[in-house]
Amino acid sequence: MKPTLFTYGGQVNKGFVQYTAKLTGKKKPKICFLPTATGDALWYINYWYELCHDLEVEPHVLKVWISTSSQDWEFEDLLLEMDAIIVGGGNTLNLMTLLKAHEIDKTFKKAYDKGIVLAGGSAGSICWFNGGFSDSRPKKLTFVEGFNFLPFSNCPHYHSDASRRPLFHSNIQKGILTDGYACDDLSGIVFENGKVAKVMSLDEHNHSYYVYKKDGEVVEERLKSEIF
Numbered sequence: 001m002k003p004t005l006f007t008y009g010g011q012v013n014k015g016f017v018q019y020t021a022k023l024t025g026k027k028k029p030k031i032c033f034l035p036t037a038t039g040d041a042l043w044y045i046n047y048w049y050e051l052c053h054d055l056e057v058e059p060h061v062l063k064v065w066i067s068t069s070s071q072d073w074e075f076e077d078l079l080l081e082m083d084a085i086i087v088g089g090g091n092t093l094n095l096m097t098l099l100k101a102h103e104i105d106k107t108f109k110k111a112y113d114k115g116i117v118l119a120g121g122s123a124g125s126i127c128w129f130n131g132g133f134s135d136s137r138p139k140k141l142t143f144v145e146g147f148n149f150l151p152f153s154n155c156p157h158y159h160s161d162a163s164r165r166p167l168f169h170s171n172i173q174k175g176i177l178t179d180g181y182a183c184d185d186l187s188g189i190v191f192e193n194g195k196v197a198k199v200m201s202l203d204e205h206n207h208s209y210y211v212y213k214k215d216g217e218v219v220e221e222r223l224k225s226e227i228f
Contacts, residue, residue, distance in 0.1 A: 001025070001115025004197075005149060007125040007181070008188030009156040011089045014051050015202045016188065019228050020084050020119045021057050023190065029083035032060040036098055037090025037123040040065040044088060064102055076107045082116055089122030089156075092144045093136035096127060105147050112149060121188070122156045129154035130178060133167055141167055143176070150191060153180030158209065160185045169218045172211060179212035187225060199225040 006023055008016055012033070021029050031052075035044040040063040052059035062078055079085060085108070087095070099105050112118055118128065126132040126146055132154040133141040141163060146154070155168040164182075171177040181189055181196075186206035190198040199208050210221045 001117075002192040003112050003115065003194070004117045005112070005128050005191040006117060006119040006188055007128055007150075007154065007183065007191070008119075008121040008186075009125065009158055009183030009206070009208075010121050010160070010185030012048070012051070012086055012121055012124070013186075013202075014055070015186075015228060016119070016121065017051055017055060017057065017086070019188070019200060020086060020117060021055065023117045023119075024083040026083050028056050028058055030058045030060060030081065031084045031086060032062050032079060032082045034062050034064075034085070034087045034099075034124075035090075036062075036064055037088055037092065037095035039090075039094070041090075044090075048088075064098060064104070075102060075104055076110070079104070079107050079111055080114065080116070082111070084117035084119060085111060087118075087120035087124030087127055089120075089124055091136045092123035092126050092132075092134035095123050096144060096146070099127075108147065109149070118149070121183075121185075125156045125183065126154050129180065132156075132177070132180070133164065133171065143171075150194060151178070153177035155180065155182035155211075156185075158182040158184050168211060169220070172213055173218050175213075179210070182209045182211055184208070189223070196223070199223040200228045201225040202228060
């Protein structure tokens, strides 16, 4: 397996889970979900299992908002046994802070190099890039730094949240953000070895984009996608 990342614009749903499973090339892949960005909310964990109950996957959950003093295994022990890892949406800043504090970001890098598919949407998309604007803080969208597995900026919810597209463009124009990738809620991009390999959408109305600065102007290029 090549180092593979699958990033999408909205929250995890059945279509995105099926596509992630397909990327692993396994008949019944083991997929671990991280609900960290919602504080390991029970509703999110239940939602994950509901999504997976009739799919050909073996679902797992990694909770980090717990007391681990009696736990006899490391986070790495579970994650490196997976075929894919999906990071859920929520508060991007809290997600980044907690995963770095537990050094799970280092485990992600081991998983990535090992060929385990890494995936996620919303906050779980921004985290794989060098950063993007998020609603993690009060009042307005602000910049949050990502893990920088992909050296581009990122914008999820590209058209569903009217404030995000102009903010993304203006900050690329100002040089605050690097050139980057944006996805509508039901569209996603597969990166292999850090380069775009495939673009998918769950319907004909959602798309993904490459947004970059050229000759002093911001250019938005819609990427050709397959409907999954």
